Amino acid sequence: MTDIEKIKQVIKEDILINRLELEDIKVEDIEDNTPLFGEGLGLDSVEALDVVAGLEQFFGVKLQGVSPQEFQKHLYSVENLAQFVVAKGGKIAS
Secondary structure (H helix, E strand, C coil): CCHHHHHHHHHHHHHHHHHCCCCCCCHHHCCCCCCCECCCCCECHHHHHHHHHHHHHHHCCCCCCCCHHHHHHHCCCHHHHHHHHHHCCCCCCC
16 A cells, blocks of 8 residues: 555545544545535535644644635545645654
């Protein structure tokens, strides 16, 4: 499993499913490019803040100084989040 695949796994399992307590959803139900909001997983703004806190906890990545447009782009999907973590040099916390 590549680093990006491991990052996506942590985002799906640890942040989206466990942290947000999405009991009805399994890791394999979440496609990498499924929108996290609206028609996709249907997350709300409170859950978005929880995702951001999870990124800080699991990868040491912060979103301070990111414009609202960039913020929206990064939070669009698991793929976008994983690319953001890699671009910011985030590492999986052991």
